[in-house]
Amino acid sequence: MPGPLDGLRIIEFAGLGPGPFACMMLADHGAEVIRIERPGGTKGGPESDARTDILLRSRKRIAIDMKSDSGKAVLRDLVATADGLIEGFRPGVMERLGLGPDEMLLLNPKLVYGRMTGWGQTGPYAQMAGHDINYIALSGALHAFGRKGEKPTPPINMMGDFGGGAMMLAFGMVSALLHVQRGGDGTVIDAAMTDGSALLMSMIYSFHGQGWWKDERGVNMLDTGAHFYDVYETRDGKFISLGPIEPQFYARMLELTGLADDPAMAAQTDPTKWNEMRDKLTKVIAEKTRDEWDAIMTGSDACYAPVLSLTEAPDHPHNQSRATFATAGGVRQPTPAPRYSSIATTPPEMPDGQTHARQILADLGYSGGQIEQTLAQGGVS
Structure with missing residues (x-):
């Protein structure tokens, strides 16, 4: 069955990281995403081949010289038929190309124009270069x-890049597209990774405001300060994760680790005893291999999971049972999420190295002669 975003057309201007991830999510859920690339193609990341870049899956691709007359004409025709547009350039770049929001919304008043940046479209840092590490530093997240x-x-x-950037942009796109479908006008989405990463810290800011989260690293319940919310090394040099916050789950963890009768482990929520209890738990966990703990803990309410590597995770029985990973184009990759009970997501399809220029132009209503003429002019391929 068609996905929940079936029938929507999104124009993606090629970029790296969060923009492509947002577009991947939209494509995963049924939207037609047309990726505009520079002539000669676009790599998906440092030293990467687009044919193996998971973030570029399930798209149509066309190479356009955005400075050529023929290229600009095709771009305008694409935007005129689109529901949404996503770009991730520094503020002002699209305006200088004549493709900014004012021009595009005049052409298509119902267009949802998504802008993905680190610092946002405005503010003292707006024109500075940066990366994920810088954006989450400014929002207070990295400090934690x-x-x-x-x-x-x-x-x-x-x-x-992904939580505070791409997923916020994807959510904003869907929200604004719903607004348009209900009769509203098109709009511009200013998705900034500083804003998004700050929003992801809402619970922690709440805890801090309530007085029980210290503005320090590694001393709080969820930041490895507590012995019952941490990772532990096993005898074979691997790791397991434990997170039994609730008293009944903590009690079960103590039973399975053989520490239930140790009075020193009873003061679960006393921070002054956390280091002592961590030392005891560290010693016990180190006595068995990860597989041995897996046999003991799996199926219990001890809030346990083995810490799996990137090569191990796809083969875990739980992930296999849910088809959490799949192989497409020879590339093993996570499958679309979330799942729906009565509608389908798009099975991953990797780029094949070819563009879809002829198909895209035909879908726009170009005749065979117009297609050949447009391609011959060299601005589109």
Whole structure:
């Protein structure tokens, strides 16, 4: 069955990271996403081949010289038929190309124009270069990641690029598209990774405001300060995760680790005892291999999971049972999420190295002669 976004056309201006991820999500859920690339093609990331870049899956691709007359004509025709547009350039770049929101919304008043940046379209930092690590530093998020007494540890680029950036943009696009479908006008979405990563910290800001989250790393319940919310090394040098916050789950964890009768482990929520209890738990966990703990803990309410590597995770029985990973184009990759009970997501389809210029132009209503003429002019391929 068609996906929930079936029938929507999104124009994507090629970029890296969060923009492509947002477009991947929209394509995963049924939208037709047409990726505009520079002549000669676009790599998906540093030293990468677009044919193996998961973020570029399930798209139509066309190469357009945005400075050529023929290229601009095709772009305008595409935008005129589109429901949404996504770009991730520094503020002002699209305006200088004559493709800014004012021009595009004049051409298509119902257009949802999504803009993905790190700092946002306005503010003192708006024109500065930056990356995920910088954006989450400014929002207060990076300060919270790390162990006690250690410097902040970037959570790779999950929080700024993808959580605070791409997913916020995808949510904004769907929200604005729904607004248009209900009779509203098109709009511009200013999706900034600083804003998004700050929003992701809402619960922590709430806890801090309530007085029970210290503005320090590694001393709170969820930041490795508590012994019952941490990772532990096993005898074979692997790791397991434990997170039994609720008293009944904590009690079950103590039973399975053989520490239920140790009076020193009873003061679960007393921060002054956390280090002592962590030492005991560390020693016990180190006595068995990860597989041995897996056999003991799996199926229980101890709030346990093995810490799996990127090569291990796709083969885990739970992930296999839910088809959490699939192989497409020879590339093993996560499948679309979330799932729906009565509508389908789009099975991953990797780029084949070819553009879809002829098909896209035909879909726009170009005749065979017009297609050949447009391609011959060299601005579109």
